Amino acid sequence: EMVGSLHKINTVDWWILVARPRHAAYRQLWTSLGIMAVTLAATTLAAFGVAMILTRRMSQRFESLAEHAQLVTRGGEAADWPHSTIVEFNALADSLQQMSESLHERARLLEDEIAERQHAQEELHEKALLLEQEIGERVLAEQNLQVKQAQLEALNLTLEARVQEELAKNREKDALMIQQGRLAAMGEMLSNIAHQWRQPLNELGIMIQTLRLEYDDKLLDGRRIDEFTDDCMRTILHMSKTIDTFRDFFKKDRSLQQFDPSVCIVATVELLKASLQAAGISLRLDLQPECLLQGQPNDFSQVILNILNNARDILLARAVATPVITVTSQQAQGVLVIVVEDNGGGIAADIVDKVFDPYFTTKHKAQGTGLGLYISKKIIEGNFNGTITVEHCPGGTRFRIAVPVRIAETVHGESD
Structure with a gap:
C-alpha cells in the first residue's frame, strides 16, 4: 500500500522508512x-x-x-x-x-x-x-x-x-x-x-x-x-x-507509319483505366505483340476507344453484377484479328444490323451522337482495308476487327 525507501543512521543503528501511499x-x-x-x-x-x-x-x-x-x-x-x-x-x-x-x-x-x-x-x-x-x-x-x-x-x-x-x-x-x-x-x-x-x-x-x-x-x-x-x-x-x-x-499526325497495334491498345486502355475502375469493370487483355500494321496509330486507337466506351456504357446502363470486358488479338494467315467482348447482355436482334449506321444510337441525345461505330467502320475499311463486324456471344456482345498485315510486312521487308 506504500511506496518508499529505507535509510540507515549508523550512529544510533536505526533504520528510518520514508514512504507515502501508492x-x-x-x-x-x-x-x-x-x-x-x-x-x-x-x-x-x-x-x-x-x-x-x-x-x-x-x-x-x-x-x-x-x-x-x-x-x-x-x-x-x-x-x-x-x-x-x-x-x-x-x-x-x-x-x-x-x-x-x-x-x-x-x-x-x-x-x-x-x-x-x-x-x-x-x-x-x-x-x-x-x-x-x-x-x-x-x-x-x-x-x-x-x-x-x-x-x-x-x-x-x-x-x-x-x-x-x-x-x-x-x-x-x-x-x-x-x-x-x-x-x-x-x-x-x-x-x-x-x-x-x-x-x-x-x-x-x-x-x-x-x-x-x-x-x-x-x-x-x-x-x-x-x-x-x-x-x-x-x-x-x-x-x-x-x-x-x-x-x-x-x-x-496523318503520315503513314508502321506500328504495333498491341501498343496502341494498351495506351488506349491506360486512358480509360481510371473510369473503368471507378465503374467496377474488369478489363482482361490477351494481345499478340509484334504484329505490324500500316496506317495512322491514332486512327486505330480511336476505333478501340469507341468500342470500349460503348461496352462500358452498356455495362453501366444495365447494372451488370460482375462487368467484364475482354480484348484479344491474334494473327493468322496474314490477318490480324482483334476481338472486344463484354458480358452486357448483347444487342437486340432488330437493331444489330443498324449499329454501324451514321447517327444511329440507343442512348439519349445528350449522351451519344451515333457517330462512334460509324466512324470506326469507315476507319477500318477505308484506312486499313479491313472489316469490322458485331455479333452475339454468350451473355454479351462481340466486336471482331480483321485487318490484313501483309502490306505492313511488305513495306517492312523492303526497308530492311
Missing part, C-alpha cells in the same frame, strides 16, 4: 501521461483536418473542370473556366478553355458545311428531274432528235463531273465526321483524366500528412526527406505521363 506517489505521473495523450490526439486531429481541407479544395477544382468538360461534351459552351492561385492549374484551365472554344468553332463550321451539302443535294435532285423531263421531250420531238442527243451527251458528261465532285465532297464530309468523333472523344477523356488524377492526389495528401507526423515525432532525417521527395516525384511524373498520353492520342 496512489499519491503515482498521481503526478498519470496526470502527465494523460496531458501528453490529449495533446497528441488534438495535434493529430488538427493536422488531419487541415490535410482533408486542402485535399477537398484540390478535388473541387478538378470536379469543376470536369463539369465544364462534360458541358462541352454535351454541346454547350462553357465560359469562365475556374482559376486559382496554382500556376499549373491555371495553365490547364486555359488550355481546356482554348480547346472548348476550338471545339465549338469546328462544330459551327461543320454545321455550315452540312447545310451547304444539303443545299447542293437538293439542287442536284432538281437538276436530275429537269434532265428526266428533257429526255421525255426528246422522245416526243423526233424532228430535233440529233440536236437533243448532242445536248444529252453534253449533260451526261456534266453529270459525271458533278457525281465525281459530290463523291469528293462526301469524302471531305466523312473526314469532318471523323474529326467530330475525335473531338467528342476528347470531352470524355477529360473526365477520364479527372478520375486518373484522384488517386495520385490522395497519395500526395497522405504523404504530406505523414511528413508532418514524422516531423512532430523527431523522425525526419536526410534519408527520409529523400524518400519523401522520390515518392512525390514518382506520383507527379505519373500525373504528367497521363497528360502526355492524352496529348499523343489527339496529336494531328
Whole structure:
C-alpha cells in the first residue's frame, strides 16, 4: 500500500522508512501521461483536418473542370473556366478553355458545311428531274432528235463531273465526321483524366500528412526527406505521363507509319483505366505483340476507344453484377484479328444490323451522337482495308476487327 525507501543512521543503528501511499506517489505521473495523450490526439486531429481541407479544395477544382468538360461534351459552351492561385492549374484551365472554344468553332463550321451539302443535294435532285423531263421531250420531238442527243451527251458528261465532285465532297464530309468523333472523344477523356488524377492526389495528401507526423515525432532525417521527395516525384511524373498520353492520342499526325497495334491498345486502355475502375469493370487483355500494321496509330486507337466506351456504357446502363470486358488479338494467315467482348447482355436482334449506321444510337441525345461505330467502320475499311463486324456471344456482345498485315510486312521487308 506504500511506496518508499529505507535509510540507515549508523550512529544510533536505526533504520528510518520514508514512504507515502501508492496512489499519491503515482498521481503526478498519470496526470502527465494523460496531458501528453490529449495533446497528441488534438495535434493529430488538427493536422488531419487541415490535410482533408486542402485535399477537398484540390478535388473541387478538378470536379469543376470536369463539369465544364462534360458541358462541352454535351454541346454547350462553357465560359469562365475556374482559376486559382496554382500556376499549373491555371495553365490547364486555359488550355481546356482554348480547346472548348476550338471545339465549338469546328462544330459551327461543320454545321455550315452540312447545310451547304444539303443545299447542293437538293439542287442536284432538281437538276436530275429537269434532265428526266428533257429526255421525255426528246422522245416526243423526233424532228430535233440529233440536236437533243448532242445536248444529252453534253449533260451526261456534266453529270459525271458533278457525281465525281459530290463523291469528293462526301469524302471531305466523312473526314469532318471523323474529326467530330475525335473531338467528342476528347470531352470524355477529360473526365477520364479527372478520375486518373484522384488517386495520385490522395497519395500526395497522405504523404504530406505523414511528413508532418514524422516531423512532430523527431523522425525526419536526410534519408527520409529523400524518400519523401522520390515518392512525390514518382506520383507527379505519373500525373504528367497521363497528360502526355492524352496529348499523343489527339496529336494531328496523318503520315503513314508502321506500328504495333498491341501498343496502341494498351495506351488506349491506360486512358480509360481510371473510369473503368471507378465503374467496377474488369478489363482482361490477351494481345499478340509484334504484329505490324500500316496506317495512322491514332486512327486505330480511336476505333478501340469507341468500342470500349460503348461496352462500358452498356455495362453501366444495365447494372451488370460482375462487368467484364475482354480484348484479344491474334494473327493468322496474314490477318490480324482483334476481338472486344463484354458480358452486357448483347444487342437486340432488330437493331444489330443498324449499329454501324451514321447517327444511329440507343442512348439519349445528350449522351451519344451515333457517330462512334460509324466512324470506326469507315476507319477500318477505308484506312486499313479491313472489316469490322458485331455479333452475339454468350451473355454479351462481340466486336471482331480483321485487318490484313501483309502490306505492313511488305513495306517492312523492303526497308530492311
